[in-house]
Amino acid sequence: MANYIGERAKSLQISGIRQFFNRVQQYPDAIQLTLGMPDFKTPEHIKRAASEAIQNNHTTYTPNAGILSLRKAVSDFLHEKYKLIYDPYNEVIITNGASQAIDTALRTILNPGDEVLIPAPVYPAYAPVIEMAGGYPVFIDTRNTGFKLTVSQIQAHESNRTKAVILPYPSNPTGVVLSKTELGTLASYLAEKPYFVLADEIYSELNASGVHHSIANEPGMRKQTIVINGVSKSHAMTGWRIGFLMAPAEIASEMLKVHQYNVSCASSVSQHAALAAMTNGKNDANEMRMAYDERRDFIIRRLQDLNIPVTKPDGAFYAFPSISGTGLSSMDFALKLLEEERLAVVPGDAFSHLGEGYIRLSYAYHMDELNEGMRRLQAFWSRIKR
Numbered sequence: 001m002a003n004y005i006g007e008r009a010k011s012l013q014i015s016g017i018r019q020f021f022n023r024v025q026q027y028p029d030a031i032q033l034t035l036g037m038p039d040f041k042t043p044e045h046i047k048r049a050a051s052e053a054i055q056n057n058h059t060t061y062t063p064n065a066g067i068l069s070l071r072k073a074v075s076d077f078l079h080e081k082y083k084l085i086y087d088p089y090n091e092v093i094i095t096n097g098a099s100q101a102i103d104t105a106l107r108t109i110l111n112p113g114d115e116v117l118i119p120a121p122v123y124p125a126y127a128p129v130i131e132m133a134g135g136y137p138v139f140i141d142t143r144n145t146g147f148k149l150t151v152s153q154i155q156a157h158e159s160n161r162t163k164a165v166i167l168p169y170p171s172n173p174t175g176v177v178l179s180k181t182e183l184g185t186l187a188s189y190l191a192e193k194p195y196f197v198l199a200d201e202i203y204s205e206l207n208a209s210g211v212h213h214s215i216a217n218e219p220g221m222r223k224q225t226i227v228i229n230g231v232s233k234s235h236a237m238t239g240w241r242i243g244f245l246m247a248p249a250e251i252a253s254e255m256l257k258v259h260q261y262n263v264s265c266a267s268s269v270s271q272h273a274a275l276a277a278m279t280n281g282k283n284d285a286n287e288m289r290m291a292y293d294e295r296r297d298f299i300i301r302r303l304q305d306l307n308i309p310v311t312k313p314d315g316a317f318y319a320f321p322s323i324s325g326t327g328l329s330s331m332d333f334a335l336k337l338l339e340e341e342r343l344a345v346v347p348g349d350a351f352s353h354l355g356e357g358y359i360r361l362s363y364a365y366h367m368d369e370l371n372e373g374m375r376r377l378q379a380f381w382s383r384i385k386r
Helices: 007-011 016-024 044-055 068-082 097-109 126-132 151-157 180-190 249-263 268-278 285-305 330-341 367-384
Strands: 092-095 115-120 136-141 162-167 196-200 225-230 243-246 359-362
Touching: 007 126, 016 330, 044 268, 068 092, 068 243, 068 268, 092 097, 092 249, 097 126, 097 162, 097 196, 097 225, 097 243, 097 249, 115 126, 115 151, 126 136, 136 151, 151 180, 243 249, 285 367, 330 359, 330 367
Parallel strands: 115 136, 115 162, 162 196, 196 225
Antiparallel strands: 092 243, 225 243
């Protein structure tokens, strides 16, 4: 029966990040700097809220869009933090993580043959979802602009089939952030175009400056922008699977239909946990962000000491140094590093072909692990550098 499986599903590949992570499991003594998962524990007050939800029998289906109290809390959080305004009654949808929000948004807006512009190197999950919806991912090379998308790059890649532009900032894998001025420049161009803008802002609370700007707030942009966020990174809740999907009512109503027939609703218990995160825990990310900033400075300093080229990240918890000077492919570099020094990093080509020549280091790990990891990288680098 395998011959009868749909061609779109058969063409999919397991994420390069997960492929390499699975390979690392063969090396139990390896230091891992691979996954983008906070090493912090979910705050206690959030876990208590989940326990109370279970005891109070909040274990049934919720409204498709999510419990109203959580939608209101998300709306208040976004307004307080980023000055975004979304009506909790018809412009906010609670999803099973940001990943499902991305899938729901793209399946709602795409027709077969539509093209989606994606600045790359980039998080690897966008392209497969676009393809499953019948669209085509168009990767835009941002390596010569500090990994930042520009108007001229959009102009060079847009066509009469362009349907959407993805803005994944703060960025995975580069940690790059777009400033308000840079967002304004993009907005002045995109506001005149019939394109949806998918603003994936899952790392918004981990902006090193402590201030996040959304393109949805730029003049003329609210009408066409779909904002994605959630609690996975900001509140160390990756396993709780709660994301937020926001858009003008006429777009949100269509996305809600796709969401409804896909998952019905997000986990009721997780929604009550997220409610605690959005209210009593609205500043939970502050302590984490300060720790990530300290780790970032340590990683960047060590990379610079080794003369490994790297763009200093301004958000998230990743560094994306260039290893092109070694003559090794990113996969060969990562494999040799793993085999010889028992240090696991992610090959850059996991983030599209435009990530070739780079590796991704996650610093969502304890300083002891980072220190040992960088010691192992130094030992390896000293042997292979040209």
